[in-house]
Amino acid sequence: MPGGNEPRSYYVGMDVGTGSVRAALVDQRGTLLAFADQPINQWEPQFNHHEQSSEDIWAACCVVSKKVVQGVNLHQIRGLGFDATCSLVVLDKQFRPLPVNPEGDSRRNIIMWLDHRAVSQVHRINETKHSVLQYVGGVMSVEMQAPKLLWLKENLRETCWDKAGHFFDLPDFLSWKATGVTARSLCSLVCKWTYSAEKGWDDSFWKMVGLEDLVTDNYSKIGNQVLPPGASLGSGLTPEAAKDLGLPPGIAVAASLIDAHAGGLGVIGADVKGHGLACEGQPVTSRLAVICGTSSCHMGISKNPIFVPGVWGPYFSAMVPGFWLNEGGQSVTGKLIDHMVQGHAAFPELQAKATARGQSVYAYLNSHLDLIKKAQPVGFLTVDLHVWPDFHGNRSPLADLTLKGMVTGLKLSQDLDDLAILYLATVQAIAFGTRLIIEAMESAGHSISTLFLCGGLSKNPLFVQMHADITGLPVVLSQEVESVLVGAAVLGACASGDFASVQLLQLTGQEWVTVR
Numbered sequence: 001m002p003g004g005n006e007p008r009s010y011y012v013g014m015d016v017g018t019g020s021v022r023a024a025l026v027d028q029r030g031t032l033l034a035f036a037d038q039p040i041n042q043w044e045p046q047f048n049h050h051e052q053s054s055e056d057i058w059a060a061c062c063v064v065s066k067k068v069v070q071g072v073n074l075h076q077i078r079g080l081g082f083d084a085t086c087s088l089v090v091l092d093k094q095f096r097p098l099p100v101n102p103e104g105d106s107r108r109n110i111i112m113w114l115d116h117r118a119v120s121q122v123h124r125i126n127e128t129k130h131s132v133l134q135y136v137g138g139v140m141s142v143e144m145q146a147p148k149l150l151w152l153k154e155n156l157r158e159t160c161w162d163k164a165g166h167f168f169d170l171p172d173f174l175s176w177k178a179t180g181v182t183a184r185s186l187c188s189l190v191c192k193w194t195y196s197a198e199k200g201w202d203d204s205f206w207k208m209v210g211l212e213d214l215v216t217d218n219y220s221k222i223g224n225q226v227l228p229p230g231a232s233l234g235s236g237l238t239p240e241a242a243k244d245l246g247l248p249p250g251i252a253v254a255a256s257l258i259d260a261h262a263g264g265l266g267v268i269g270a271d272v273k274g275h276g277l278a279c280e281g282q283p284v285t286s287r288l289a290v291i292c293g294t295s296s297c298h299m300g301i302s303k304n305p306i307f308v309p310g311v312w313g314p315y316f317s318a319m320v321p322g323f324w325l326n327e328g329g330q331s332v333t334g335k336l337i338d339h340m341v342q343g344h345a346a347f348p349e350l351q352a353k354a355t356a357r358g359q360s361v362y363a364y365l366n367s368h369l370d371l372i373k374k375a376q377p378v379g380f381l382t383v384d385l386h387v388w389p390d391f392h393g394n395r396s397p398l399a400d401l402t403l404k405g406m407v408t409g410l411k412l413s414q415d416l417d418d419l420a421i422l423y424l425a426t427v428q429a430i431a432f433g434t435r436l437i438i439e440a441m442e443s444a445g446h447s448i449s450t451l452f453l454c455g456g457l458s459k460n461p462l463f464v465q466m467h468a469d470i471t472g473l474p475v476v477l478s479q480e481v482e483s484v485l486v487g488a489a490v491l492g493a494c495a496s497g498d499f500a501s502v503q504l505l506q507l508t509g510q511e512w513v514t515v516r
């Protein structure tokens with residue numbers, strides 16, 4: 001984003017993650033000026049069923065939006081962009097929430113991205129060997145939308161499926177809520193719905209898998225107007241949404257991005273001059289963006305399509321216009337670390353000690369590991385304890401939802417030392433998973449020299465260092481940890497017309513730190 005002395009223009013980015021909604025006010029140099037976050041509800045009514053509420057999420061958006069523009073001249077706000085998880089939102093013909101559960105609770109009208117209820121459905125979809133599957137790494141994930149749609153049709157026919165008027169990816173729901181425009185983003189449809197940027201919808205796929213009713217009326221329920229991320233939607237922010245969000249009516253609202261793609265856009269174009277990095281002076285295709293939060297997403301781009309077995313894509317223009325995208329992933333990373341730590345017998349002691357010190361439990365564990373490692377490198381503490389991290393299946397590169405997690409080397413003791421070493425082994429297992437994904441991508445034709453991390457886990461120095469040590473690659477972090485939000489704000493800046501396209505962010509104003 002250009003610098004200079006122009007009067008300040010502001011852009012609002014909204015990032016709907018798994019656990020919370022975040023908003024940021026960003027200026028034309030890409031500098032984040034204000035930040036706010038608000039937790040959102042999640043329901044897990046039964047194992048592998050994960051649900052949310054679109055009304056709860058919108059309400060949280062309204063809270064954080066008003067917070068970040070407090071004291072700002074609203075006339076200087078030029079655009080608004082959204083990113084969100086690729087969760088499935090279900091509305092009736094009057095755009096009212098419909099229940100995605102047998103209890104009929106219409107508050108819960110979202111099937112979340114990590115929901116694994118549609119196992120039988122995705123198995124049958126993959127059995128078809130339809131040609132669209134080659135563009136999702138050869139095997140469709142249970143976390144994508146077609147299996148979930150088929151589950152709704154087969155399990156909630158009367159209470160949901162027959163009443164449904166609109167099925168949205170969550171990022172597209174948000175841009176609809178803001179503008180009243182039902183256009184979908186190329187990003188969400190290409191990555192999660194089997195849409196082709198070149199050929200559009202493939203009727204034969206929907207008919208083959210038993211969702212022929214979505215083909216009728218020219219795909220009106222799932223989208224027949226598709227725009228590139230950053231395109232301006234309709235007449236911009238509606239008066240009603242403007243009132244909700246505390247923003248000026250009519251400001252530009254952008255076609256959205258999925259959260260990982262916004263994070264990738266926020267970091268992958270970083271200007272890293274002066275750090276002596278291998279990627280300096282190399283094409284941007286030598287960089288891998290890793291957006292690590294509840295899950296981890298590994299975003300690699302190429303000028304030509306690269307087919308990587310077990311790694312999603314290749315997706316055209318789904319993140320950076322004109323580039324093909326491959327997306328590796330680990331369904332649970334932050335969530336896995338939290339699961340292992342919070343489920344350990346010594347967690348209450350850890351929580352008390354961390355609180356007493358005014359630290360997060362992660363910071364306390366990291367310092368405890370430094371204490372017990374003595375003279376050896378911290379990584380050696382797990383020489384007898386190992387974790388296999390696929391507690392929620394393997395997204396990439398094995399693409400096997402039936403895989404489970406494993407721990408070997410447990411003893412009878414369950415004290416704080418044991419918890420710290422189990423936490424370390426879990427962090428290392430996730431880093432080994434990243435290495436496996438990189439090896440699969442490189443075997444297929446990628447050439448990756450540097451990792452660019454963002455997301456909640458990038459705030460954990462141990463997580464970052466283990467990724468550098470275990471992949472053998474340097475890791476670049478932005479001083480501005482909210483890179484996903486900057487990516488979302490970039491969308492709003494593009495929609496405003498102030499910038500020609502969703503361009504690679506050259507955040508020259510930002511400090512970048514490297515971990516070798």
Ligand SMILES: Nc1ncnc2c1ncn2[C@@H]1O[C@H](COP(=O)(O)OP(=O)(O)O)[C@@H](O)[C@H]1O
Nearest residue numbers: 017018019293294334335362455456457459460
């Ligand atoms: N300050 C922190 N230090 C270490 N880990 C963190 C920190 N903040 C968040 N995390 C980790 O990141 C995960 C959430 O990532 P985040 O990107 O905030 O969420 P989301 O997945 O909702 O986008 C949590 O599961 C937690 O393990």
Ligand SMILES: O=C(CO)[C@H](O)[C@H](O)COP(=O)(O)O
Nearest residue numbers: 018085086113260293294295
């Ligand atoms: O599949 C996705 C991206 O393609 C999900 O949106 C992502 O894995 C969830 O993100 P987060 O871990 O930040 O909540």
